[in-house]
Amino acid sequence: MTEMRWDVAPGDRPSIPASEQNASSGFLVYTLGLLLAVILTVTSFWVANTSAIWAPGVPAGLTVLAIAQMGVHLVFFLHITTGPDSSHNVLALAFGVLIVFLVLAGSLVIMANLNENMMVHSELMNLQMQR
Amino acid sequence: MTLLGKLDWSSIPFDQPIIMGTVGSVIVVIVSVLSWVTLKGYLPYLWREWITSVDHKRIGVMYIALALVMLLRGFADGIMMRTQQAVAAGGAQGYLPPEHFDQIFSAHGTIMIFFVAMPLVIGLMNFAVPLQLGVRDVAFPTMNSISFWLTASGVLLTNVSLAVGEFAKTGWFAYPPLSELQFSPGVGVDYYLWSLQISGIGTLLSGVNFVTTILKMRAPGMSYMRMPVFCWTALASNLLIVAAFPVLTALFAMLLLDRYLGFHFFTVDAGGNAMMYVNLFWVWGHPEVYILVLPAFGIFSEVTATFSGKSLFGYRSMVLATMAICVLSYTVWLHHFFTMGASASVNAFFGITSMIIGVPTGVKVFNWLFTMYGGRVRFTVPVLWTIGFMVSFVFGGLTGVLLALPAVDWQVHNSVFLVAHFHHVIIPGVLFGCMAGYNYWFPKAFGFRLDERWGKAAFWCWFLGFHLAFMPLYMTGLMGMPRRLQHYDVLSWQPWLLVAEVGALVILTGIICQIVQIVVSIRHREQLRDTTGDPWNGRTLEWSTASPPPAWNFAVLPRVDELDAFWAHKQRVLAKQELPVRQHAYQPIEVPKNSPVGFVTAFFAVVSGFALIWHIWWMAGFGVLGAAVTLLAFMFRTKDEVEIPADEVGLFDRAHPVEVSP
């Protein structure tokens, strides 16, 4: 029965039983994650406040940085890998991300569209008031 | 009376004879049942074996019992509405005043969706999924008990609203601004919100439980492509629960904040946006449709394969279609509000996705038909429900495709055409499926079959009554009749509504047949006894253990090498013409220990829910504290499992040989 293998628990580093995970390599992983996260956070705050970047590009830049930082958290703190023994965890996560994307993107598109069609525009409102 | 918040004697509608009569008889029934149970000395048994049970089979049975009782309540609401509409034509006002009629249609929808369809589906999954997977329980047995009792709390609160206060008058989806404090100052919407919030947490937890069970706990050798189809559909359904119910929780939390603390999410003033409620409600609402119907599809698949004596046609396409529906169901929600002002391009997008989702459903229908084709079909009660489903559901689905066209939807939206459509998919789809599953798994749960004759009578009454009740609504819908009318002036609708009333009476006959069926079956249980554990010549693992199964389900976890493992095993045994050697070194088995934590938590949930509805703040605090202390005590529990000695396991196992029938 030695061949029995399961997916690792989410948050465990793959292929190594939790009790045998090498503390020093673990320390390195977390520290590296912290460093990367700090760099990304600082960059985010800089991007939001600088005038060196073309202004309409700033939201896109912030989005990219946020996604990158979430990736860093997932990989270095939650030890999500592409290895076969964390496929369940990754698939569940992918399903969650898909749902989050659908809820956010769908709601925003629908609501923007409804607002555009249904709201009385402020200019029109002004016209009515001037009359 | 600040000590009791908004609650006082005027909250009880003494002036309403219909309500008071109902409440009186319900109280009489409850008191007599309780005193019978107490006098017979069944209370300790109930407490030990059912209320504190964490056994998935027991919890499943309790879910189904709860749902069947609530079906009576929901149906009573339904037939009251039909009767009102049958008589309130022209100048007549009928027998229900508008504010009562409004509560009835809101309660009917809420109860049928949340407290009939959901518990039926979750109950059947609870009962069958671990058995089909060949394991001993769900992933988190105590959490399962908490889920059930929280659902029961929601049920209780909803029913309390009948006697104390009122229920929502807003329709079952409680759209703001009507459901905001400004326009619904009573406690009705609060009853709605808190009971659904509490039961919603239960549902979410059971979704988490089943996803984990199916993905992480299967008998050795059961790879994904060897899972029974019902387990696949349960997986899809529970993934949707995990993905959809949090949206409902967040949404109701926002409406509660609006109502209790004066926030402005959906109000008409201060920038609130009521459309956002509609949008998020259907983000949950459309997946909910598939949460209900997918497990029913799974039941139909099991029933069709078993009673046709063939393996399911196109197993892989069935799995693929299920998972496709699971994802697609999250991309169609705008079709519930085509008329709210989205542009043609957005409407067209969601119209097209709505039609696409019909494709995998069509695949399934063909798979069932091809499974039956060339098979030796036994026309048992579950098969009748299945065939009844196939005939009606295709039609109901087609009206859905029709409604998916935004241009058509604009014509018939909010009319009884829509009412006819969704009853036409939910009753044949979900309810017929659950009835098939109820008849199919009943012998596994109790060790005896349900009476066939009364079962068939019940089916025919339901089938005919359903069509009589809802086909006329398509006609009046096309004639322009809006839904939720307390009275109307167009006399040409009345004949159709009278036919619908007759249909509702025929359904009532069906329900009476079902009650008789269960009484007759219990009385004749010795003739209907199933000693083999396999009364239908089944294909999946639940039939390989005794009926009813022991607390540990399987003395030894089965080893699975192919799809339809039990069937294949029986074929091998028959080929060898000998019974396998029945000797095994039994191991002691650990089963999860019973726990009152679910019941006690739910008790406190009811207390705080009731207190919040009536603004009794000290009592709400007490309830929350009580629930927290209960969970804390559970966290510090030292013993999670009790061990069943190997001797006992062996004794039971040898006493219940599973015979292989040819």
Add this chain to the structure above:
Amino acid sequence: MNVAVEMDAVRRSALLNLSEAGPAPKRVIAGFGFWTFLLSDIVMFSALFASYAVLAKATAGGLTGVQLFDQRNVAMETALLLLSSYTCGMMSLAINSRRYLATFLGAVATFLLGAAFLALELREFQGMIALGATPQRSAFLSAFFTLVGSHGLHVTVGLAWLVLMMVQLSLRGFQDVVVRRLHCFSLFWHALDIIWVLIFTIVYLMGVLP
């Protein structure tokens, strides 16, 4: 059952396929179950985010994000939460090698950082309310307080959970069930940090863009 007996006799060959290995160990079940729950929690936040995004401009003549948000405060909150995630990671390492002292130290650090984060958040809320920017003022503020407040509520629950786990650890030692719960706690804590990344980006940074 006889099925089982017969199946025992059938090939007990090497189980190469992951999905055929039978029921998973408890740590994996508990971890995965909690992971699924966290996904549902994140979906709940996505509904709150969607509401915030839709209502962000609905200030109803009240104060706007540009006027209210203090980037220095947000940067400090972010730093505290990120550091607490790191110390939580250190705690996980200590648990895996069953070291009591290091576990307690990690927990204390995580708790203090989390509590400091909460304190800063509450101070921010207090300041806003003092300016008249209450959640009742406008839809934008309702959505803001609900979204950020939900995260804060989660942090509070996390802190209480951490204290409870330390009590359990000192009473029971590294029992399997205690270790499993601590593991779930660390998943929870890291997930909260991920949600915070979204909050500071969408609410605070994008909210003050011209």
